Amino acid sequence: MFSLIGIVLLAFTFASTPLHAKENQSLMIVIKQTHSIDTFTTFGGQTIENVKVGWESYGELNEDKSNVILITHYFTGNSHAAGKYHIDDAEPGYWDAIIGPNKAIDTNRFFVISVDSLVNIGAFDENVITTGPASINPKTQKPYGLTFPVVTMRDFVNTQKSVLESLGIQKLYAVAGPSMGSMQAIEWASAYPQWVERLISVIGSGSADAWTSAYLEQWTVPITMDINFNGGDYYNLPKEQWPTLGLTHALAMITQSALHPNFFIQIGAQIGYTPLEEDALQSISAKPSIVNWLMGRAAERAHLMDANHLLYLVRANQLFVTGMQGTLEEGLKQITAKVLLIPATTDLLLMPYHAEKIDSILRANEQSSQLEYLSGDLGHLEGVAGIVKHANTIRAFLNDEAPKAANSDNE
């Protein structure tokens, strides 16, 4: 159980073994590459000079470039969707269970590509290439901090489009992603319907409703309240004076948001948590063991991440409505792709009502929609660590086979 918990936590960093991964680990060795854009104009109308984003790919691009599947990543993720950088990496990319030779997204057949987002949270991870508040503004030769323009899902999509176009690609066999990746995938299908033939939205949402927007805001509070936040202008100070404690609290909140109590209670049992702990009874400053555990795990990954980038990611999620104009209904109407929606039944972050709403709007418009539920105790994280449970659903969807009856799907 403990190694499973470790694996789940890793899923929040940059690599994960899905819970149901088979014995034969992937042998795909992948290389992070860099794409540059001299001048990028944001959806909000600002320009950013010298944008760089990382990308990686699995499988081979075919001659007519018709076999491309784009994977869009989640909030604390990056483009490392599958494979390993080095043979001795502890874990492969987060969706390695479904991306690889003969897997659901079969790299013997498809050219699978993924791109690091702008304002990626892993600003200080050597395997992430991103542009955001921690980047140097060429005009001032100083880090942007909060002078970096607000960016949106459309901007993430447009940087991905720039990468694809640099490879001569003009069509996506499919676009697929979990959580924030789902928003990008949906935005792709709405903004560029002529590009997108198939859309797979996992633990996703078509727009940030009022609850979601306010909930995401909670993640920003520990950072902006941190005595070291300094209006986002901390990069030139010693690292001890950065808002790392606030960032760590934010990461702890995010981890909890992505898990269901069913799984959390298993973690508690594993670490020996009990409600009535003597330290916590005797001192208001002592913390329950489960809190210390959660903060400890968050602290381990905080040093690779940037507090300002987290704020910008939250904002990109808050601003999201499919099509980035008008209503969700209007945005979804633009979609011509075949659609597969996979919410998780125990998800407490982007609850299944998001996918159900998309499904019902698409069906009302007589657009394609297939809705399949992920079950399991992980909550939101099922869409990352538990995705292999719908491997056959995804394989059949990509093969344009008719959907099977519910519950017949298993790997």
Add this chain to the structure above:
Amino acid sequence: MFSLIGIVLLAFTFASTPLHAKENQSLMIVIKQTHSIDTFTTFGGQTIENVKVGWESYGELNEDKSNVILITHYFTGNSHAAGKYHIDDAEPGYWDAIIGPNKAIDTNRFFVISVDSLVNIGAFDENVITTGPASINPKTQKPYGLTFPVVTMRDFVNTQKSVLESLGIQKLYAVAGPSMGSMQAIEWASAYPQWVERLISVIGSGSADAWTSAYLEQWTVPITMDINFNGGDYYNLPKEQWPTLGLTHALAMITQSALHPNFFIQIGAQIGYTPLEEDALQSISAKPSIVNWLMGRAAERAHLMDANHLLYLVRANQLFVTGMQGTLEEGLKQITAKVLLIPATTDLLLMPYHAEKIDSILRANEQSSQLEYLSGDLGHLEGVAGIVKHANTIRAFLNDEAPKAANSDNE
């Protein structure tokens, strides 16, 4: 709709009209009274001198003092469970829909009493009498701050017991409360089974599991991260230097925790929230309208509340396990009372699994248990603002009538 939203928010302060209240408002005029304890010994073994708590009552104590129902309050509540202090109060106490003449908890028959908790969040509310970190330590003549001892649900129960004993009461016809009030009610029935004949636990929990403990901790983060927190030692500074912003963020989190997206989305529609708001698109420092709305409502009530008291309330909840020793199972085994459990189906804070677990343990021990669900869009708050939907269930339970079939209950 807007007035309904206002009412729901009021339910988080100190007065509410339940959503389904009838036209005839309660005419009960109530008076807050004070109970003093010279030396109180906490469950953790510390002593507190000169403890004072407020209490109020509705109805008349009968001659043999056999008609007492104790109401235990929720996290941001106090002993104002029903009636009004003044005829022109905007709203009556939070459970006024079920407490009063001829109501489910009939004050023509019962003597209903409620007590302000220790470390009550409303430390600066003129209608709350409490002892906690904001109180003056008689030994130092300064506010306790974080030198105040940690207190627990057992301590809340013991102050209530002291109030009751001062009135010559030695038995409770029933004890009932929502949320944190449920924990106190369950603790009563476990710690003092000879006192408690009937127990009504609404939106409750028998113990703080790992998820709940970590989740409650999130509410403390904005306070302890506030630049003005100063280790809890702020009372002698000007009010502008108190951690009011942190407290406000914490209250906003609590409000969101207690509501379901279904209702939050209605608030959003009412205030004209849309995801893609121009201010939020153009400036990272601007906030989505729903965030501004939530913070505005929180700011309105922060001035009556104390940040340190919130920390102590969180801790009291984190430390809770029925019986305050051993396991939940062991604690529940002590209960001899007849038990009614009322979770809310849309509750995202103390989800129905808490009540279901209690129910299943009691049944396995062949103890009394009746489980009834509150439905509705409010989430956790259904147990406060929507309780009248189970008025008949509560009335029948108090009358020792056999439970009716599901869904036959309505007021």
